[in-house]
Ligand SMILES: Cc1ncc(C[n+]2csc(CCOP(=O)(O)OP(=O)(O)O)c2C)c(N)n1
């Protein structure tokens with residue numbers, strides 16, 4: 322037996338216990354995402370929270386259009402896929418017809434902050450009792466890294482090869498700060514999943530968003546600033562560093578609106 | 582107080598070689614194998630296995646949920 326196998330046996334004999342493994346709320350289908358992409362971590366956290374709150378059979382997720390259009394292949398719960406940007410409208414209908422269910426949307430920045438801006442703002446303004454999980458990687462990942470409303474000033478994308486120029490491309494749009502101003506939102510926060518500590522904090526925020534649904538006090542909005550190493554043309558480790566140095570300046574982490 | 586001890590196991594075929602776990606481990610336990618898995622990715626393994634504390638930092642950041650963590654409590 323190799324040294325490492327002997328070592329594991331030794332620890333097991335000393336009472337080593339399994340303290341972390343993949344949740345049953347994720348299917349065995351491997352994620353279709355690029356190596357190092359934050360989408361996988363966010364999927365896992367949502368599914369762990371649903372398992373820990375014991376609401377697996379009472380939760381309905383809405384998948385967007387984007388890299389996570391087939392999130393229903395990975396999340397082992399009831400899900401429905403929406404047309405591009407329409408997830409908050411679909412979630413509204415589902416929640417209103419089945420108010421006892423926990424309903425969430427999972428959306429990228431192209432989905433939520435570009436084509437779906439109207440649906441997002443109005444669902445927030447109506448104070449729908451749903452959770453929105455918004456993964457912001459600053460570009461359209463799935464279609465090849467095009468500029469999004471969230472793209473940073475000067476940031477190179479496939480459709481802004483000289484960098485985003487505010488004179489012609491406008492300014493980065495932060496829907497998160499915007500919806501926090503609406504009376505219909507109950508909880509608005511910005512998180513990330515690039516370090517173990519941030520992952521743990523983000524999980525708490527996701528849990529709060531689900532718990533809030535019981536209170537019927539409005540919409541919970543959790544932005545997760547994430548990477549798109551393929552679109553940014555960096556290694557995963559480089560992309561997380563770039564995200565810390567650049568994305569967090571425009572999209573600072575922390576709670577934006579806490580329940581009164 | 583004695584240092585906590587643990588070990589991790591990998592679903593090696595699911596690893597995409599992103600190296601985020603290697604970077605996240607506070608005890609320099611992990612490294613990328615020079616071999617590749619069935620998909621052609623270098624995969625993470627326990628280089629300094631006896632340094633592992635079972636802190637689960639690696640598992641927290643792994644996007645493909647490759648890692649299972651064991652710990653002596
Ligand atoms: C109505 C419609 N318009 C455009 C597209 C093309 N399209 C597919 S994904 C996407 C952008 C997705 O970007 P984002 O929401 O940021 O998600 P990511 O892939 O980065 O996770 C676009 C424009 C589409 N599928 N449907």
Ligand code: SF4
Nearest residue numbers: 354355358388462549
């Ligand atoms: S293209 Fe970007 S967002 Fe999509 S899976 Fe790859 S890294 Fe993630």
Ligand code: SF4
Nearest residue numbers: 606633634636637639
């Ligand atoms: S459990 Fe902690 S110490 Fe062990 S390999 Fe993972 S990060 Fe390193």
Ligand code: SF4
Nearest residue numbers: 596597599600602643
């Ligand atoms: S974080 Fe996960 S996928 Fe990435 S190298 Fe480590 S084990 Fe493999």
